[in-house]
Amino acid sequence: MTETAVSEALPRRATAWGVVRKYINIYRVSLMERMAYRGDFLLATFLRFLPLVTTILLWRAAYDWAPEPKAGEVKRFQGFTFGEMVAYLMLVHISRMFSSMPGLAGGIARDVREGTLKKYLIQPLDLIGYLLSYRAAHKTAYIVTSVIPYAILFAVFVAFLQDVHAPDAVRAVAYVVSLLLAFGVGFYFETCVGLVGFWFLEITSFLYVVNTVNFFVSGQLFPIDLLPSPWREIFRMLPFQYMAYFPAAVVLGKVPTNELLPGLLIEAAWAAALAVLARLLYARGLRRYSAFGG
Amino acid sequence: MRRYFRLLSAFSRFCLANEMAFRGNFIMKVLVEVLWLGILLIFYQTLFRYTSQVGGWDAHQYLFFLGCYYTLEGLIETLFLENAIDFADNVRTGNLDFYLLKPIDEQFLVSLRKIDWSTATKIPLGWAIMAFALIGMGWRFDLGRLGGFVLLFACGAALAYSFLLILSSLSVWLVRNENLMEWWWLFTTLMRYPRENYLRGWAYPIYFACWYIVPVLLVTNVPAQSMVRVLEPWSVALLIAATAVMLYLSRRFFFYALRSYSSASS
Numbered sequence: 001m002t003e004t005a006v007s008e009a010l011p012r013r014a015t016a017w018g019v020v021r022k023y024i025n026i027y028r029v030s031l032m033e034r035m036a037y038r039g040d041f042l043l044a045t046f047l048r049f050l051p052l053v054t055t056i057l058l059w060r061a062a063y064d065w066a067p068e069p070k071a072g073e074v075k076r077f078q079g080f081t082f083g084e085m086v087a088y089l090m091l092v093h094i095s096r097m098f099s100s101m102p103g104l105a106g107g108i109a110r111d112v113r114e115g116t117l118k119k120y121l122i123q124p125l126d127l128i129g130y131l132l133s134y135r136a137a138h139k140t141a142y143i144v145t146s147v148i149p150y151a152i153l154f155a156v157f158v159a160f161l162q163d164v165h166a167p168d169a170v171r172a173v174a175y176v177v178s179l180l181l182a183f184g185v186g187f188y189f190e191t192c193v194g195l196v197g198f199w200f201l202e203i204t205s206f207l208y209v210v211n212t213v214n215f216f217v218s219g220q221l222f223p224i225d226l227l228p229s230p231w232r233e234i235f236r237m238l239p240f241q242y243m244a245y246f247p248a249a250v251v252l253g254k255v256p257t258n259e260l261l262p263g264l265l266i267e268a269a270w271a272a273a274l275a276v277l278a279r280l281l282y283a284r285g286l287r288r289y290s291a292f293g294g
Numbered sequence: 295m296r297r298y299f300r301l302l303s304a305f306s307r308f309c310l311a312n313e314m315a316f317r318g319n320f321i322m323k324v325l326v327e328v329l330w331l332g333i334l335l336i337f338y339q340t341l342f343r344y345t346s347q348v349g350g351w352d353a354h355q356y357l358f359f360l361g362c363y364y365t366l367e368g369l370i371e372t373l374f375l376e377n378a379i380d381f382a383d384n385v386r387t388g389n390l391d392f393y394l395l396k397p398i399d400e401q402f403l404v405s406l407r408k409i410d411w412s413t414a415t416k417i418p419l420g421w422a423i424m425a426f427a428l429i430g431m432g433w434r435f436d437l438g439r440l441g442g443f444v445l446l447f448a449c450g451a452a453l454a455y456s457f458l459l460i461l462s463s464l465s466v467w468l469v470r471n472e473n474l475m476e477w478w479w480l481f482t483t484l485m486r487y488p489r490e491n492y493l494r495g496w497a498y499p500i501y502f503a504c505w506y507i508v509p510v511l512l513v514t515n516v517p518a519q520s521m522v523r524v525l526e527p528w529s530v531a532l533l534i535a536a537t538a539v540m541l542y543l544s545r546r547f548f549f550y551a552l553r554s555y556s557s558a559s560s
Contacts, residue, residue, distance in 0.1 A: 051483045053500075057491040061349035062341055077344040205322030212326055216333045226340050 022125075023133040030137035049153060052089060056160070059085050074163060078225045083163040084252055085223075090153065091248035092220050097143055098179045099186030099243035101135060105207055108194030113201045117289065128191060128278060135187055167251050174260045178247040181264065184271035185242045191278045198285030219245030225254065239270040298402060306409040313411045323412035331419055334360065349490030354431035355522045356488070361423030362447070362518040363486055368416025369451050370458065375478070376410045378458050382465035382474050388557050401548055405459065431522065439521065446517040446530065449537040454513050456537075456544035457481060463544075463551035485513045509536040 063082040066075050074081050080088065108131070111117040120127040154161075167175060193210055197203050215221065218240040224232055235241060246267060249255050255263055313320045338360060342353045351359060381404050384390040393403050461477055484504050489511050492501035504511040509532070516533040519526070 050480050053497075054483050054487055054491070057494075057497055058341075058348070058487050060494070061488075061491045062345045065347035065349065066345035202319075205319055205326070208326045209322070209329065212329050212333070216336070221333065221337055222340060226344070227336075228343070 023129055026130060026133040027137045027140075030134045031141055033137075049149075052093070052153075055089060056086050056157070059089075078223070079254065080223060080225070081163050083161050086157060086160040087164045087252060088223050088248050090150075090157065091251060092244050094150070095179065095182055095244045095247045096220065097146060098139060098247075099182040101186055101190040104131065104135065104187070104190040105194030105197075105210075106204070108191065109197030109201075109203045109207075112195075112197040112285070112289065121286075128282060131191065132187060136183075139183060165253060167253065170257065170260070171251060171253065174264060175247060175251040177264055178242070178250050178267060181267045181271050182242055182244075182247055185239055185267065185274060188271060188274035188278050189239065189243070192274055192281055195278060195281040195285055198281070198288055214240055214243070217241070218243045219248075223249070223254075225249075239274065242267045242270060298399075301398070301402075302406060305407055306411075309409040310411050320412055324415050327413060327416055328419070331364065331416070334364070335423075349488050349493075351488050351490070351523070352431075354427045355518075357430070358424055358427035358522045359488060359514065359518040361420045361425075361427060362521075363420075363514045364423060365417055365420025366447070366451055366454065366485070366514060367482065368413055368420055370454055371413035372410050372417065374405055374455055374458055375413075376408050377405050378462035378478070379474060380408065381462045385465050385555060390555060391557055394552070400552060401459070401545060404548075405455075427522070433522075442525075443517055443521040446520055446533060449533050450513040450517050453509065453533070453537045453540055454482075454485065456540040457508075457510065459544040460547050463548045466551040466555050481510060484510045488519075489515045505532075509533075509540070512536055 059082065063075050063077070063085075066077070069075050077085070108127075111120075111127075117127070120130065193203075193207065196206070200206065217224075217235055217238060219235070224235045224241060224245050227235065235245075246255075246263065250260065250263070338357065341348060342356070346352060348356055381390070384393065394400060396403060458478060461481070462474060465474060489501060489505065492498065492504070492511070501511070512529070512533045516529050520530060
């Protein structure tokens with residue numbers, strides 16, 4: 001037997017490239033699956049605009065009735081002009097396009113509870129790796145299909161955005177990086193929450209609480225700068241702000257240029273820390289796991 | 295009529311017993327509601343840190359509006375929302391057959407079979423907010439006004455219910471119900487804010503459409519405005535008329551939808 005024949009008879013050893021290719025394939029298949037429902041996507045995205053419109057009108061009314069500033073100045077709420085507020089509310093949607101992971105934590109908890117998690121244990125497939133590829137594909141599909149409705153939205157509201165400065169090149173790059181890292185923070189945060197299911201089988205109500213708190217603390221309702229003093233600083237120290245507030249603040253110029261790099265590094269550190277925590281929880285959890293069901 | 299009351303109290307006792315079987319879950323659900331209220335109040339506080347009025351409503355008046363909406367939302371969620379979702383589900387699975395066979399008004403049975411006690415806490419919380427706002431503005435007790443408010447609030451709730459009934463009746467044709475919750479939520483965003491917000495150039499069509507054509511803006515605005523701002527006879531008349539018309543239309547639409555219902559599976 002020649003040497004090649006021997007190596008082909010043996011089960012193929014997983015090469016580094018093979019591993020990468022495996023997850024790229026998962027990405028590809030998931031992407032195709034998502035693209036099948038673009039109509040649904042488009043409708044749902046348009047529907048989300050209505051609350052945005054009513055919220056913008058609420059802020060308009062608040063700014064209109066706010067005390068007049070000194071002559072020659074624009075009304076600002078903690079540095080935010082009305083235009084910047086509108087821009088912020090739209091930018092938060094973009095942050096969430098990257099960082100929100102609907103159903104991720106719930107899905108992991110369900111896999112644990114119903115025992116379907118074992119499909120990852122008996123295949124050469126890692127749960128977290130699989131989910132990461134899958135979610136990345138979802139996000140790509142979602143972002144690609146959302147470009148048109150969001151472009152329309154920005155075009156409609158462009159009249160409000162007169163006093164908003166377009167970001168320079170450095171800021172634009174920092175924005176893209178912060179969004180990609182927001183995906184990481186969002187993904188590993190949700191994964192950690194879902195892995196809690198190893199210890200408490202039913203976590204639906206826990207998820208509600210986490211999502212509710214996250215909605216507020218991440219700055220989705222309004223910029224966290226608007227909060228009174230101790231809270232503003234506390235919320236800035238938490239990882240939640242990177243899922244909504246931080247990218248929007250970067251592109252709006254609310255983060256000074258010399259703080260851009262440290263900010264991004266802290267965001268990356270949070271993503272890494274949450275990734276390590278997820279691995280730890282998964283390893284610990286598997287030891288408790290008893291694979292219920294057939 | 296007495297039969298309906300007896301049934302309603304039996305339903306509510308049954309649902310309460312059901313909830314109490316999973317007390318931990320019940321407490322968590324209540325906790326989430328309280329959390330949302332907290333966020334709502336922080337948002338309100340933040341807004342009024344930077345302005346003294348929003349669309350002509352001062353802080354106390356706006357707080358009253360908020361409490362009014364919160365109570366209304368609690369009432370709809372407690373009585374009707376879960377039933378609306380169940381209805382859509384029953385259309386899909388064909389279980390609606392069993393409801394239609396019962397010797398009782400179908401609209402009553404479909405709308406009120408389940409009482410969601412976990413959201414019922416929102417109602418007294420909403421009252422507390424309204425009471426707090428009234429004390430804050432130095433309101434002098436006036437039975438006539440209070441009675442009027444209760445009446446208008448009931449109209450607003452009935453109007454909101456009729457919209458929900460129409461929305462859930464649509465599921466007979468659409469069959470898919472995943473979006474029902476989202477649709478309803480989007481609808482309620484129009485009930486959350488004072489109408490003054492919409493009285494400006496480009497938003498005026500929204501105001502016109504949602505005040506006269508699909509009168510969803512009336513739901514919270516008329517009761518709250520009559521209580522703490524001005525009593526506009528014209529708006530009050532509009533709310534009462536809209537409620538009567540919409541209750542009638544939604545009932546007709548519901549039965550029309552039932553006639554198109556074609557059961558499912560075997």
